[in-house]
Amino acid sequence: MLFLDFNLNPSIIKAIEDQKYEKPTPIQEKAIPSILSGKDLLGCAQTGTGKTAAFAMPILHMLSKDSINQRECNQIRALVLAPTRELAIQIGESFETYGQHLNIQIGVIYGGVTPKRHIKVLKREPNILVATPGRLLDLSEQVYVDLSSIEIFVLDEADRMLDLGMIKDVKTIISKLPKVRQNMLFSATMPKEISKLIHSILRNPVKIEVKSNLTDERDIKQQVYFIDEPDKTSLLLHLLKDKSFESVLVFVRTKIKADKVSKAINIANIRTKAIHGDKNQSERLKALELFKNKEIRVLVATDVAARGIDIEKLSHVVNMDIPNIPETYIHRIGRTGRAGMGGTAVSFCSSQETAFLKDIEELQGGSIEVMEI
Known part of the structure; x- marks a missing residue:
């Protein structure tokens, strides 16, 4: 048709x-x-x-x-x-x-x-x-x-x-x-x-x-790293050294963490912005515009942005924090793999978050690929 x-x-x-x-x-x-x-x-x-x-x-x-x-x-x-x-x-x-x-x-x-x-x-x-x-x-x-x-x-x-x-x-x-x-x-x-x-x-x-099987129909590769909470930022910075992480949307649970992670990425000489509920509207729109235009490589966000970002050719979504609602995970990783294009969703799972990961896998009807650090 x-x-x-x-x-x-x-x-x-x-x-x-x-x-x-x-x-x-x-x-x-x-x-x-x-x-x-x-x-x-x-x-x-x-x-x-x-x-x-x-x-x-x-x-x-x-x-x-x-x-x-x-x-x-x-x-x-x-x-x-x-x-x-x-x-x-x-x-x-x-x-x-x-x-x-x-x-x-x-x-x-x-x-x-x-x-x-x-x-x-x-x-x-x-x-x-x-x-x-x-x-x-x-x-x-x-x-x-x-x-x-x-x-x-x-x-x-x-x-x-x-x-x-x-x-x-x-x-x-x-x-x-x-x-x-x-x-x-x-x-x-x-x-x-x-x-x-x-x-x-x-x-x-x-x-x-x-019905959407994200890993098949939408060509989203899903991966998970099991890692202690204090080491998550270091792992993110390590992954960002890989040039295949061209355009990366990073999700965190809190506004404070969004600012903290964004600062750490900037210190590593990677252009980034944070977007969350405490940012005024002009700041949020400016950050989105920079991200859409590929002027910044990484955008760090709380779930306020999970359903409002439509970026073409978004290569990666990174869940630094596993959401406690499995549907939220679906919305987050749905930012990549849009309009038939491929993408990768990477999650960092601490020991306190394994139950959340299990709920996500049950919702999707399959396990997520475990990666070695």
């Missing part, structure tokens, strides 16, 4: 061709026709499978088609909720990319910057709004944003919102939306609380599950 087979707006097809894409990913192939038919959709897919484009393309098509019929254009007609600033920005960029030849306005709002900036965004009357729940709720309660004309609602990374304690805000926002609308919910995992949310907002949804 080709993108041409979806009969999308020619302007969207042109934007897709500009990106050199021809064939849709499995989730795009399954989701786009269902969304175009107006059905609610439940998508279960890991990060990096192309799900943002799976909903962005048909939404842009439907809004562009309706505008031909002289419908009201200066209203927010599609709302996408995302758990983090980075992911909201990434989704906004996808809409801009595929809608670059359309007269459709995109707005993105998130926490961490002055509300005045986002009030300006809303005054430009976007047709599609991408937002994090907290900031959207704040602006809605201050009557800066009107949700009464929403026709399409997308809840992305629902399980991550649950992890971050955002579900209450999400439910409040949903209560403000029109009762009649098309709904889409995407989640990598389906915990009980998310299942309850699904039943409350989706009506007879089309269910799409894209």
Whole structure:
């Protein structure tokens, strides 16, 4: 199947061709026709499978088609909720990319910057709004944003919102939306609380599950080193001597450790930045930009960035700390091996983390290759 087979707006097809894409990913192939038919959709897919484009393309098509019929254009007609600033920005960029030849306005709002900036965004009357729940709720309660004309609602990374304690805000926002609308919910995992949310907002949804064997389908090589906690930084510096570690995303558990590890890498004359919740938005965006442009070789991050970084040709993900939630591991290593490209995920496991590693292997249904130090 080709993108041409979806009969999308020619302007969207042109934007897709500009990106050199021809064939849709499995989730795009399954989701786009269902969304175009107006059905609610439940998508279960890991990060990096192309799900943002799976909903962005048909939404842009439907809004562009309706505008031909002289419908009201200066209203927010599609709302996408995302758990983090980075992911909201990434989704906004996808809409801009595929809608670059359309007269459709995109707005993105998130926490961490002055509300005045986002009030300006809303005054430009976007047709599609991408937002994090907290900031959207704040602006809605201050009557800066009107949700009464929403026709399409997308809840992305629902399980991550649950992890971050955002579900209450999400439910409040949903209560403000029109009762009649098309709904889409995407989640990598389906915990009980998310299942309850699904039943409350989706009506007879089309269910799409894209199972991903990370080591095979996405060509991610997974390795683990068993090492004492105090020796992890030394091992990382040793591995970074290997020039095959071209572009490396390092995950740590705490903000303090992120800064400490970043400093140690810089001292070793390897350009790096740290990104975590204590960094202001401009610092985080600058670090991401430097990393995307290959101006720095290593980015050290806490899980705040696990689902919001989309870097082409990311060669390695390093888990200096094994996450205690196995799904978090999946999201982390999903930063590499994207769009059919290969990558390597390296984990450092201390004696206190062996139980976490076992949970990860059980989730994946296979053991991870053990490396000798």
